[in-house]
Amino acid sequence: MLADKKILLIIGGGIAAYKTLDLIRRLRARGASVVPVLTRAGAEFVTPLSVSALAGAKCYTDLFDLTAEAEMGHIQLSRAADLVVVAPATADLMGKMVAGLANDLASTLLMATDKRVLLAPAMNVRMWQHPATVRNRAVLADDGVLFVGPNDGDMACGEFGPGRMAEPLEIVDAVAAALGAGPLTGRHVLVTSGPTHEPIDPVRYIANRSSGAQGAALAAALRDLGARVTFVTGPASVPPPAGVQVVAVETAAQMLAAVQQALPADAAVFAAAVADWRVANAAGQKMKKDGSGRAPALEFAENPDILATVSQMDAGRPGLVVGFAAETHxxxxxxxxxxxxxxxxxxxxxxxxxxxGIMGGAENAVTVIDAGGAESWPRMGKDAVGRRLAQRIAEALGRLQAVDDV
Structure with a gap:
C-alpha cells in the first residue's frame, strides 16, 4: 500500500504523542519508511529512544546538529521525503507555519520542504475553537496543507469536544490518499454544497441558512481518499477545501448547468440546499418604496430539480447518486x-x-437511507460525518466495480 514511500514524521508536544508510536508501526507495516523528528515538547511525552527503535531510523531533535548541518541536513530531511506528516500538530506548530517562523528543527523543516504536508491536529477543545486557530487552519488549508481530524471525544484535560488527534489508522488512510494510494484514486466525485441565492433585484435575494460546512467537509474527506473532486458551491460562509476543483455559482439554474458540465462522474453527492423557488419577475434595478405602503408583488417559479435530473438520466448517470433531505418534521x-x-x-x-442547531452549526446527526433500509448515525462533528460518508461511498463504488468486473 505504501511500499517504498518515505514519510518525514514530526512529533509535536501533546499527550497524543503516544499515538505516534503506533502510527510509526502501522506505516512501516504497510511498507513505508519513517524518519522521525521529535520536538523538545514532544520529548516530554515520548522518548527519542522509543521513537527511533520503532522507526528503525535515527530520531532527529536538534536543528544545530553540526554533522548534519555540514551537509545542510535540515534541507535534505525536508526534501528526501514523499510526504511530511505532523502528528500531533499543536496550536503552536500551526501558528508557526502560518507566521513563517523557523526557530527549531520542526518549523525549519516545514518551511524548507517542497513536499505536501499533512497535519493531524491535537489540542484542547477551546484551543481548537479559538479564533486564532480557526484562522490559522483556514490559511494553511488555502496554502494546500492537508488535514486529518481532529475527532470529537474526551480530552486528557477532562473536557469533551473536537480536539482529539485522529487515530493511527485514520492517519494512515490520509497518508495513503495524499500519496495517491487511497481507495478512491482514479475516481471522479461531484459534490454540490452551500445555499443558492435567487435574486429579487440587483441587491436583494432569497436564500437559506445553509453554511456549506457539511458539503465542504465531505469534499475534503473524498479528496483525502484519493478522489478527484469537483466542488460546485453556492455562496457559502464556509470556504471550500483545498485540493478540489471549485466551481462557484449563485443560482439554482447556474448550479444545474455547472453539474451537467462536470459530468461524467463515478458518484455525485448533492449536499447543497438549493432554493425550491426563484423570483420570476426579478427587477433589473433596485426596487424602491413609493410611499403607498404596498409591497411589490413577487411572482415565483419553480427551480430546476438538480437531484432528480441527474438521478433520472438515461445515459451518463453516475454509478452512485446521493441526495440530502433537510427536514423539520x-x-x-x-x-x-x-x-x-x-x-x-x-x-x-x-x-x-x-x-x-444543525443548520449553520458545527455538528450533524444523519440517517442514511438506501434500498436496504435506514441507518442512523450518532450526532458528531460535520468533519466526522464527512469522513464516515466518504468511506461508505468508497466501499459502495468498490462493490460496483467488483460487479462490473465479473
Missing amino acids: DVLAHAKAKRARKGCDWIIANDVSPAT
Whole structure:
C-alpha cells in the first residue's frame, strides 16, 4: 500500500504523542519508511529512544546538529521525503507555519520542504475553537496543507469536544490518499454544497441558512481518499477545501448547468440546499418604496430539480447518486418519499429544526437511507460525518466495480 514511500514524521508536544508510536508501526507495516523528528515538547511525552527503535531510523531533535548541518541536513530531511506528516500538530506548530517562523528543527523543516504536508491536529477543545486557530487552519488549508481530524471525544484535560488527534489508522488512510494510494484514486466525485441565492433585484435575494460546512467537509474527506473532486458551491460562509476543483455559482439554474458540465462522474453527492423557488419577475434595478405602503408583488417559479435530473438520466448517470433531505418534521417519512420520488440511490436525512442547531452549526446527526433500509448515525462533528460518508461511498463504488468486473 505504501511500499517504498518515505514519510518525514514530526512529533509535536501533546499527550497524543503516544499515538505516534503506533502510527510509526502501522506505516512501516504497510511498507513505508519513517524518519522521525521529535520536538523538545514532544520529548516530554515520548522518548527519542522509543521513537527511533520503532522507526528503525535515527530520531532527529536538534536543528544545530553540526554533522548534519555540514551537509545542510535540515534541507535534505525536508526534501528526501514523499510526504511530511505532523502528528500531533499543536496550536503552536500551526501558528508557526502560518507566521513563517523557523526557530527549531520542526518549523525549519516545514518551511524548507517542497513536499505536501499533512497535519493531524491535537489540542484542547477551546484551543481548537479559538479564533486564532480557526484562522490559522483556514490559511494553511488555502496554502494546500492537508488535514486529518481532529475527532470529537474526551480530552486528557477532562473536557469533551473536537480536539482529539485522529487515530493511527485514520492517519494512515490520509497518508495513503495524499500519496495517491487511497481507495478512491482514479475516481471522479461531484459534490454540490452551500445555499443558492435567487435574486429579487440587483441587491436583494432569497436564500437559506445553509453554511456549506457539511458539503465542504465531505469534499475534503473524498479528496483525502484519493478522489478527484469537483466542488460546485453556492455562496457559502464556509470556504471550500483545498485540493478540489471549485466551481462557484449563485443560482439554482447556474448550479444545474455547472453539474451537467462536470459530468461524467463515478458518484455525485448533492449536499447543497438549493432554493425550491426563484423570483420570476426579478427587477433589473433596485426596487424602491413609493410611499403607498404596498409591497411589490413577487411572482415565483419553480427551480430546476438538480437531484432528480441527474438521478433520472438515461445515459451518463453516475454509478452512485446521493441526495440530502433537510427536514423539520417527519424527517424519515419525508426523506424516504424523497428518495423514491427523485430516483437517487441514497438519501442523507437530517433534522434541521431550529432546536437542533444543525443548520449553520458545527455538528450533524444523519440517517442514511438506501434500498436496504435506514441507518442512523450518532450526532458528531460535520468533519466526522464527512469522513464516515466518504468511506461508505468508497466501499459502495468498490462493490460496483467488483460487479462490473465479473
